[in-house]
Structures are given as C-alpha cells and as structure tokens.
Amino acid sequence: MKKLILINGTMGAGKTTTCQELLKLLQPCVFLDGDWCWNMNPFIVNEETKQIVVKNISFMLNNFIACSEFEYIIFCWVMQEEAIIRNLLKNLHLTDTKVYKFTLAVSKEALAQRLNKDIFIGKRKPDVLQRSIEKIPLYINMDTIHIDVSNISQVGAARLIFNSISKPAL
Secondary structure, three states, X not given: OEEEXXXXXXXXXXXXXXXXXXXXXXXXXXXXXXXXXHOOOOOOXXXXXXXXXXXXXXXXXXXXXXXXXXXEEEEEOOOOOHHHHHHHHHOOOOOOEEEEEEEEEOOHHHHHHHHHHHHHOOOOOOOHHHHHHHHHHHHOOOOOEEEEOOOOOHHHHHHHHHHHHHOOOO
C-alpha cells in the first residue's frame, strides 16, 4: 500500500527541511513541495493562479502515486484550511493509498527566531513574520497529527513522523 504524507504548517515552521530529512529515512520515496508549483515572478495570488497550482500539484501527486517505484510520497505546503486539503485529496487517485496528515506547530517565539534569521540573510522578506504569526491559530483545530517543533530540530520532527507512519496497523 502506498503512503501519502501531507505536511502543513505556517511559513517558517520547517516543512521543507523536515521533508528533506524524512526523504532520507523513507525508501522508496519521492518529495514534492507545493511551493515549487507556485514559484512565479511576480507572485500573483488570485483564483486563476490558485486553480493552476492545485491542478499542477494534483497532476504531479497522481503521477507519483501511479508510479510503481514509490511507496512513500511526501508533500508539504501551507495548507491552513481543511478545505485546501479536502480540495487537493478529491483530485487524487487514492486507491490502495493511505493518507497521513501532519501539522508542524510552532510557538510565536520560535517562529520569530527562525524567520528573523531568514530575513537577516535575505532568504525571506520582512513582511513574512507578521503574516506567518497571524496564520498560527488557523492550524490549531485541524484534523491532523500535530507535532510541536518549537523546541526540536527538523531531524527530530522527521523522526517523529517516520515513527508515526512506521507503526504497524492494529
């Protein structure tokens, strides 16, 4: 059975790095970051661009699910609403695929530390901090497995996810 692992969290929570670490632990595995399907200049968020991004993500995930070479498919993205996950899943061919949903939760203080480092080195723009902090409450009641990454590394988060999906079914 295939395993589709969805990982969400606010900007700066460590989704991409956690997924890169998880990719090292799982075999045979493939990783898709939703941001890769959203990399445009100028960055335009409207109904048309949102629809094309979801179509592109769905297309790629369906191809990974259909490929006999992969048992694990990791996907991360800023999915702060259940509707985003539901919309994505309804477009996927999930026969013989188990879906795992994780949220990387982070305190405001830890998030500020991480994002300020990224802002300082020019990796992110200064406005990301306030926008990301404002999104933290949106994840609290999501129907996902929550992992508080405020005081653990992305390697630690990846190991927790690995252990969670590696448990035998009862």
